[in-house]
Amino acid sequence: MRRRLALGSVLFLAFAGAGIAFAIRGARPEGLGALSGGAWALLALLVPAIYALDALRYRVIGAAAGAPIGWAAALEASVANFFFSWLTPGAAMGAPAAIVTLGRRGVPLAAAGLVAFGKSATGTLALLALAFLALALGLGPAPDTLVGPLATGAFVVTAALALPVAAARLPRLRAWLGRPRPGWRGRLAAGVGDAAARLAGLRPGAYLLIFISHLLYFAAFIGVAVVAVAALGGQPLAQVAGSSTVFTAFSYVAPTPGGAGLTEGAAGVFFGALVGPGRAVAAVLLVRGLTFYLQIGVGLVYVLAAGGLRIFAAARP
Helix, strand or coil, X not given: CHHHXXXXXXXXXXXXXXXXXXXXXXXXXXXXXXXXXXXXXXXXXXXXXXXXXXHHHHHHHHHHCCCCCCHHHHHHHHHHHHXXXXXXXXXXXXXXXXXXXXXXXXXXXXXXXXXXXHHHHHHHHHHHHHHHHHHHCCCCCCCHHHHHHHHHHHHHHHHHHHHHHHHHHCHHHHHHHCCCCCHHHHHHHHHHHHHHHHHCCCCHHHHHHHHHHHHHHHHHHHHHHHHHHHHCCCCCHHHHHHHHHHHHHHHHHCCCHHHCCHHHHCHHHHHHHHHCHHHXXXXXXXXXXXXXXXXXXXXXXXXXXXXXXXXXXXXXX
């Protein structure tokens, strides 16, 4: 874990620096001084709400897995997950860190694994489904050249994530996925089948509550971008919300750690048509500061207080 985290940290710093430099070179940030006191107050409420609602997701999925999780354990898992997710490509170490954290709080490792995996899989599915819906309704980024590829990509990934969720509730589909197959098709089916087998451990009636908890969480997370862009003059609000949703989904699936660099560099693509290039860069830097860099800082403090990286590196969830 230490090597992967070190590599991810180096990549994060390199990509973030390059992305910010590219964005600033293309357009000078402007307009943050014009944000009203009400806008700052809303942002001040949304930032802690992200942690609270992410902790709620752990509790809801824990209840669905038959493993009650207390608020303190859920909040610790949230902080650890953010820190390790944003510093590793594809958020690869986020779920393992959450598993270790829940295990240290007394949650059985099997249940902790189900909760962490279930939150990641169903949460990403919910976000990408929202992004695809925004694109399908014409509420995504303004440049027409991006709408097709973004919509296609969001649809493909959403469908891929929906397959194991559906198979978790359909035994015949799980059995079909489990049939031996040669080559890459067999490996792909086995991977989807494994994911479905894990998700099958969640109680069927809890899926609605799980997706409601995801919607509440993303309302706060995406809401930071909506408030920032709208406060800088972005209109209409529906277009701001749609572009903010696609922007958040892009930051989740970008290949760099936490979308570092690519997300900052694409500020004008997502919000330039709404508020102008300079304000778009300012809005994205503010949003990333509150939902990305701040979470890394909070996570670093937590990791050091918990005993350092060795606590997480020594565990084998």
